Amino acid sequence: MKKDSRLLSDDQIARRISLEIKDGSYVNLGAGAIPFMVSQFCPVPTMFHIELGILGAGKVAQGADADQDLIGIGRRPILAVPGASCSSSAEAFAMLRGKHFDMAILGALQVSEKGDLANWLRPKFVPQVGGAMDIAPNVGKLLIAMDHVTKYGEPKIVKNCNLPITARKVVKLIFTDMAVIEVTENGLLLKEVAPGFSVEEVQRATEPELKVSDRLCEIRCE
Amino acid sequence: MNKVFSSSKEAIEDVFDGATIMFGGWGITGNPENLCRVLLEKGTKDIVAISNTPGTLFKGVTRDLGMLVEAKRVKKVYASYHGWNDHFIKQYLAGEIEYECVPQGTLAERIRAAGAGIGGFYTTTGVGTLLGEGKEVKIINGIEHILELPLSADFAFVKAYMGDKEGNLVYRYTAQNFNPEMATAAKVTIAEVENLVEIGEIDPNLVRTPGIYVDRIVKGEYYEKRL
Numbered sequence: 001m002k003k004d005s006r007l008l009s010d011d012q013i014a015r016r017i018s019l020e021i022k023d024g025s026y027v028n029l030g031a032g033a034i035p036f037m038v039s040q041f042c043p044v045p046t047m048f049h050i051e052l053g054i055l056g057a058g059k060v061a062q063g064a065d066a067d068q069d070l071i072g073i074g075r076r077p078i079l080a081v082p083g084a085s086c087s088s089s090a091e092a093f094a095m096l097r098g099k100h101f102d103m104a105i106l107g108a109l110q111v112s113e114k115g116d117l118a119n120w121l122r123p124k125f126v127p128q129v130g131g132a133m134d135i136a137p138n139v140g141k142l143l144i145a146m147d148h149v150t151k152y153g154e155p156k157i158v159k160n161c162n163l164p165i166t167a168r169k170v171v172k173l174i175f176t177d178m179a180v181i182e183v184t185e186n187g188l189l190l191k192e193v194a195p196g197f198s199v200e201e202v203q204r205a206t207e208p209e210l211k212v213s214d215r216l217c218e219i220r221c222e
Numbered sequence: 223m224n225k226v227f228s229s230s231k232e233a234i235e236d237v238f239d240g241a242t243i244m245f246g247g248w249g250i251t252g253n254p255e256n257l258c259r260v261l262l263e264k265g266t267k268d269i270v271a272i273s274n275t276p277g278t279l280f281k282g283v284t285r286d287l288g289m290l291v292e293a294k295r296v297k298k299v300y301a302s303y304h305g306w307n308d309h310f311i312k313q314y315l316a317g318e319i320e321y322e323c324v325p326q327g328t329l330a331e332r333i334r335a336a337g338a339g340i341g342g343f344y345t346t347t348g349v350g351t352l353l354g355e356g357k358e359v360k361i362i363n364g365i366e367h368i369l370e371l372p373l374s375a376d377f378a379f380v381k382a383y384m385g386d387k388e389g390n391l392v393y394r395y396t397a398q399n400f401n402p403e404m405a406t407a408a409k410v411t412i413a414e415v416e417n418l419v420e421i422g423e424i425d426p427n428l429v430r431t432p433g434i435y436v437d438r439i440v441k442g443e444y445y446e447k448r449l
Contacts, residue, residue, distance in 0.1 A: 053396055088330070126321070
C-alpha cells in the first residue's frame with residue numbers, strides 16, 4: 001500500500017521533538033532512527049546520553065574522525081561534544097535509574113491512554129528489552145516517537161496495551177507522523193496535527209477518545 | 223605473580239565445556255574478539271553466556287560472542303536484547319537455545335553486585351512486567367520494588383585499550399560498556415588489550431579497572447577495524 005505523502009518523515013518528527021528540549025537539558029536517547037536524529041537536529045546546547053556510556057553524544061563522525069570505540073546504539077560512529085564524559089554500563093544505568101535525566105526519547109509498539117508503554121516484545125518474536133524498563137519510569141519527561149498506526153493500519157495509541165508492558169503510566173508526550181498528543185490525567189489531549197490531516201482522521205487512527213486542545217495547531221518542524 | 227600470557231589461546235586453555243562466561247562489548251565496540259576467536263577454535267561447547275547481546279552481526283559478519291552462537295556452542299544466553307543476530311533469533315525460535323532476557327540496567331547492576339559482594343538489591347525496573355514475574359516484591363517508600371540477585375561467572379572475557387602487566391586496565395569511550403563490571407564478577411578474569419605496557423607506565427589516576435580484578439592479561443593478536 002502506497003504511503004500517505006502527508007505523513008511526516010522521521011526527519012520531520014525528530015525536528016519537532018528537538019523543539020521540546022530546553023537549553024542545558026540532559027536527555028537520554030533510546031534505540032531507533034528518530035531519537036538519534038533528534039541529537040543531530042537539536043538547536044539548543046544539550047547533553048545527549050546514550051546507554052553505551054557516553055554523556056555528550058554529538059554529530060555523526062565522518063571519514064577519519066570515525067572511531068570504532070565511539071558509537072551510538074545504531075552502531076554509527078559519533079563525535080563527543082566538549083564537556084562529554086564516559087562511563088561503564090553500570091554507571092550509565094545508575095545515572096538513568098537514579099532519576100538524573102530531564103528527558104528520554106524512546107520508540108514504542110503501543111502507548112495506552114493512561115501512558116502505559118509497550119515496546120519490548122512483539123508477538124511470536126524474540127524478547128528485546130534493552131534499557132527501556134530502566135529508563136522509562138525514571139526520567140523527568142518521557143517522549144515517545146513512533147508511527148501513528150502499524151503497517152496494517154491498526155492504531156498504536158490504544159485504550160489498553162495488549163502487548164507486554166515495559167512500564168505503566170510513564171509516557172508524557174507522543175510524537176507521531178500525524179500528531180502530537182499529550183497524556184494527561186484527564187485523558188489524551190490532541191495538541192498538534194500534521195499539515196493536511198483533519199482532527200477526524202487522527203481520531204479514526206487512534207483507539208481512545210482524544211480531547212482536542214483549544215490551542216490546536218499544525219505541527220511545526222522548524 | 224605473572225599475569226601475562228603470550229597468546230590468547232594459552233590464556234583460555236582451562237575454559238571448560240559448560241562454563242559460564244561473561245563477554246564484554248556492546249555492538250561492534252569493546253569486544254574481546256581474540257579470546258572469542260580462540261574459544262571457537264578450541265571447540266568449547268554448552269557455554270552459558272552473559273553479555274549485552276548474543277553477538278552483533280555487522281555487514282553480515284560477527285566478531286564476538288556471535289561466532290560461538292553461530293557455531294552452536296552456546297547453550298544459554300543472559301542478555302538484554304537479541305542484537306538483531308539472525309543465528310540467535312533462528313535458534314531461539316526453534317527452541318535450540320535458552321534465553322534469559324534481562325533489562326540492561328539490571329544486567330549491569332547484577333554483575334556489579336556480584337563483584338562488589340552485594341547479596342541482592344531492590345529495583346523498580348521491571349515491576350509489573352513479564353520480566354518481574356515470580357520475583358520477591360518489597361514496598362519501599364510506598365513504591366513497589368523487586369529483588370534482583372547477583373550474576374557471576376566462571377570466566378570473564380574483557381577487552382581494554384591498554385593494560386599493564388599488573389592487570390590495570392584503561393578503556394576508550396563506548397568500548398568500556400560492560401567490561402569494567404564484568405572484570406570484577408568472575409572467578410577468572412581474562413583481559414585482552416590493544417596495548418600491553420610495563421608496570422608503572424599507566425598513571426594511577428587513569429586506571430579504570432585496578433589489576434586486583436584481573437587474573438590474566440594478553441595482548442590481542444589482531445583487531446579488525448570495522449569502520
